[in-house]
Amino acid sequence: MASLTEGNTRPVRLADIAKAAGVSHGTASNVFSRPEIVRQEVRERVKAVAEAMGYAGPDPKGRLLRAGKVNAIGVATTEPLSYFFDDPFARVMMSGISEACDATGAGIALVSAGNQEKLAWNIQSALVDGFILFCIEGGSRLVELTRERKLPFVALELGFHDETISAIGVDNVAGGRLAARHLAELGHRRFAVLSLTLGEDRTGFVTPEEVRSAIYTGTRDRLAGYFEELSRFGVDTTKIPVFETENEAASTRAGLEAIFAGGEPPTAILAMSDRMAMIAIEWLTARGLAVPGDVSVIGFDGVPDAALCDPPLTTIAQPITEIGRRAAHMILDFDGAVRRETLGVELLVRASTGPAKA
Amino acid sequence: MASLTEGNTRPVRLADIAKAAGVSHGTASNVFSRPEIVRQEVRERVKAVAEAMGYAGPDPKGRLLRAGKVNAIGVATTEPLSYFFDDPFARVMMSGISEACDATGAGIALVSAGNQEKLAWNIQSALVDGFILFCIEGGSRLVELTRERKLPFVALELGFHDETISAIGVDNVAGGRLAARHLAELGHRRFAVLSLTLGEDRTGFVTPEEVRSAIYTGTRDRLAGYFEELSRFGVDTTKIPVFETENEAASTRAGLEAIFAGGEPPTAILAMSDRMAMIAIEWLTARGLAVPGDVSVIGFDGVPDAALCDPPLTTIAQPITEIGRRAAHMILDFDGAVRRETLGVELLVRASTGPAKA
DNA sequence: GCAAATATTTGAATCGATCCAACGAAAGTG
DNA sequence: CACTTTCGTTGGATCGATTCAAATATTTGC
Numbered sequence: 001m002a003s004l005t006e007g008n009t010r011p012v013r014l015a016d017i018a019k020a021a022g023v024s025h026g027t028a029s030n031v032f033s034r035p036e037i038v039r040q041e042v043r044e045r046v047k048a049v050a051e052a053m054g055y056a057g058p059d060p061k062g063r064l065l066r067a068g069k070v071n072a073i074g075v076a077t078t079e080p081l082s083y084f085f086d087d088p089f090a091r092v093m094m095s096g097i098s099e100a101c102d103a104t105g106a107g108i109a110l111v112s113a114g115n116q117e118k119l120a121w122n123i124q125s126a127l128v129d130g131f132i133l134f135c136i137e138g139g140s141r142l143v144e145l146t147r148e149r150k151l152p153f154v155a156l157e158l159g160f161h162d163e164t165i166s167a168i169g170v171d172n173v174a175g176g177r178l179a180a181r182h183l184a185e186l187g188h189r190r191f192a193v194l195s196l197t198l199g200e201d202r203t204g205f206v207t208p209e210e211v212r213s214a215i216y217t218g219t220r221d222r223l224a225g226y227f228e229e230l231s232r233f234g235v236d237t238t239k240i241p242v243f244e245t246e247n248e249a250a251s252t253r254a255g256l257e258a259i260f261a262g263g264e265p266p267t268a269i270l271a272m273s274d275r276m277a278m279i280a281i282e283w284l285t286a287r288g289l290a291v292p293g294d295v296s297v298i299g300f301d302g303v304p305d306a307a308l309c310d311p312p313l314t315t316i317a318q319p320i321t322e323i324g325r326r327a328a329h330m331i332l333d334f335d336g337a338v339r340r341e342t343l344g345v346e347l348l349v350r351a352s353t354g355p356a357k358a
Numbered sequence: 359m360a361s362l363t364e365g366n367t368r369p370v371r372l373a374d375i376a377k378a379a380g381v382s383h384g385t386a387s388n389v390f391s392r393p394e395i396v397r398q399e400v401r402e403r404v405k406a407v408a409e410a411m412g413y414a415g416p417d418p419k420g421r422l423l424r425a426g427k428v429n430a431i432g433v434a435t436t437e438p439l440s441y442f443f444d445d446p447f448a449r450v451m452m453s454g455i456s457e458a459c460d461a462t463g464a465g466i467a468l469v470s471a472g473n474q475e476k477l478a479w480n481i482q483s484a485l486v487d488g489f490i491l492f493c494i495e496g497g498s499r500l501v502e503l504t505r506e507r508k509l510p511f512v513a514l515e516l517g518f519h520d521e522t523i524s525a526i527g528v529d530n531v532a533g534g535r536l537a538a539r540h541l542a543e544l545g546h547r548r549f550a551v552l553s554l555t556l557g558e559d560r561t562g563f564v565t566p567e568e569v570r571s572a573i574y575t576g577t578r579d580r581l582a583g584y585f586e587e588l589s590r591f592g593v594d595t596t597k598i599p600v601f602e603t604e605n606e607a608a609s610t611r612a613g614l615e616a617i618f619a620g621g622e623p624p625t626a627i628l629a630m631s632d633r634m635a636m637i638a639i640e641w642l643t644a645r646g647l648a649v650p651g652d653v654s655v656i657g658f659d660g661v662p663d664a665a666l667c668d669p670p671l672t673t674i675a676q677p678i679t680e681i682g683r684r685a686a687h688m689i690l691d692f693d694g695a696v697r698r699e700t701l702g703v704e705l706l707v708r709a710s711t712g713p714a715k716a
Numbered sequence: 717g718c719a720a721a722t723a724t725t726t727g728a729a730t731c732g733a734t735c736c737a738a739c740g741a742a743a744g745t746g
Numbered sequence: 747c748a749c750t751t752t753c754g755t756t757g758g759a760t761c762g763a764t765t766c767a768a769a770t771a772t773t774t775g776c
Contacts, residue, residue: 371761371762371763372762372763372764373762373763383762383763383764384765384766387763391763391764416762416763417761417762417763418762418763419761419762419763420761420762420763420764421762421763421764422762422763423761423763423764424762424764424765425763425764
């Protein structure tokens with residue numbers, strides 16, 4: 001009856017099998033990891049014993065310690081885990097990462113955490129060979145934490161001006177210019193910008209000084225691109241309202257309210273993400289303003305949904321999948337070097353932009 | 359110069375720190391894992407030494423072996439990894455899983471493999487505390503492989519009639535009936551079915567005998583639901599063409615071609631997935647057939663995209679997020695019991711179904 | 717000032733495998 | 747028949763931590 005009571009018996013280990021089969025643990029190990037070097041008779045006996053004892057196969061936990069390599073790359077963010085499946089930008093990026101991982105047989109471990117403390121723990125204890133960081137918000141902390149693990153990592157979006165870390169991003173200045181030129185050439189002269197965050201935990205209109213001292217250089221560069229190009233067309237960029245949102249519905253709508261509360265509403269909106277752009281289109285339409293009849297809207301990112309909204313969104317497309325693929329390869333083929341890659345962007349003209357109203 | 363040559367020096371271990379700081383490794387370990395029980399002076403000294411020597415913190419690989427728990431759940435499929443981010447059904451499901459994992463602080467490891475051999479290896483070596491299996495194709499092999507790991511696991515969709523494994527799925531018979539009744543009540547009498555696979559690696563029209571011997575009971579049950587309900591309305595179900603597809607564009611279109619090649623085209627299509635339903639709508643529209651004017655189409659799943667297509671899809675909605683949540687909890691709160699849960703489905707009437715043409 | 721109570725530290729044991737130098741046995745060679 | 751190969755097997759070392767009973771140090775109480 002003892003055997004019945006001890007229902008919670010510990011699992012059989014390789015050593016147990018070895019002893020029961022009367023072979024050394026070295027041989028038992030070989031039966032599973034390099035069966036070809038073990039004599040057939042022995043191999044079969046050991047396998048039979050393993051089967052009989054209910055052995056689950058070599059435990060990866062043990063193997064891992066010896067082998068050193070996990071064969072998985074961690075993708076980390078400060079957003080909740082569902083971000084990876086809900087956010088269109090993240091999804092396309094993950095698709096690119098998946099592709100590279102599939103090709104090499106590596107796995108993907110998703111790492112995230114709501115609060116700071118858990119984030120630290122999760123980064124510290126993730127079983128991965130390297131990290132890809134989604135530097136959305138709280139990015140600097142994420143980078144610090146990851147740096148301490150002393151594993152290879154890449155930051156997506158060259159958010160911070162830190163040349164010591166590997167990063168992949170797009171030419172934000174060029175993207176900004178492309179967007180601005182497109183609208184300017186359509187005759188627009190009154191603009192408003194829906195901006196991504198410039199620092200942490202901020203929202204609302206921003207002043208030119210705040211722009212200059214921005215932590216997030218990605219945001220700053222897009223803005224710089226917009227402004228540089230618009231000044232060439234003689235637009236007084238100091239008059240352009242720039243509203244910083246959290247890249248979601250509530251703050252974006254608040255921004256639109258604020259922007260359109262003024263006396264001279266813009267005829268074109270430069271949104272720094274497709275998400276904001278789509279929210280803007282919805283808001284404008286609901287307000288009875290025609291897009292692009294009354295107001296033109298241009299996005300940034302080039303997520304698939306942007307092609308499907310009504311009207312289809314004109315936007316600056318990033319090579320999102322390619323960024324993901326490259327990021328994964330940077331980790332998978334890590335050689336110790338710090339790499340910073342900047343990819344090009346492309347203007348995708350669809351139907352949300354049109355000539356300025358006369 | 360020796361120090362320069364040995365650039366590839368092995369990383370510092372906890373034991374190195376202990377020695378350098380003149381404490382036992384037990385104490386060194388405590389400094390990191392239970393700092394409160396170490397005298398402040400010692401704690402600070404050890405931390406300083408660690409910092410100076412460039413210690414990356416306790417290696418999770420080592421910790422893991424001792425601790426035994428990974429604190430991550432594996433989600434496995436035989437599809438490529440990108441399936442998790444591309445497929446709408448999978449995405450919603452993952453969202454539910456993420457939610458549960460976020461709440462408990464667990465991580466998610468994505469496991470997949472194109473070929474059989476890699477699949478086996480990936481399942482065997484995944485560092486997880488349990489598995490959630492997406493039993494799409496090759497599901498039975500996936501289940502066998504996973505069973506051998508002797509870790510808790512749940513199959514999504516009670517695909518196989520194996521009462522010994524935990525599974526979560528929906529009442530497919532009820533779903534089939536709901537769909538069939540809806541169309542029958544709209545006056546339809548000529549149907550065609552776009553079916554998910556009944557066995558492995560199959561495609562094309564299926565005979566009633568094949569239906570009876572189907573491996574995938576999910577598919578079989580939906581079909582059974584359709585047929586049971588339609589017979590009540592006096593429809594001769596033996597005349598209904600059932601075309602098995604691979605749930606993607608090419609084979610679905612091939613099915614439609616085949617179905618509409620016959621003399622008496624159907625006025626309503628019962629699709630076993632929203633994906634096929636949406637492909638069908640596209641195909642029909644391109645062919646000049648109005649939906650639902652000429653042909654009504656009903657789907658199955660209730661993925662978000664289905665609400666957005668044109669016309670919005672009438673479908674049988676599964677509580678996808680809830681399934682994901684429950685699956686994750688089954689692993690996270692595993693108690694040794696085999697659980698089989700069947701959730702209800704719901705008819706979502708939108709615009710892709712209408713009265714049969716007089 | 718001394719015993720008891722409490723706070724720290726130690727070091728061996730453990731987690732579950734893989735690797736590898738060394739060794740014994742069988743087979744091949746001149 | 748002695749001598750080298752080849753093939754299989756052995757068992758100790760190692761991967762990098764955590765844990766815990768025992769040893770030692772420090773306080774506290776009287």
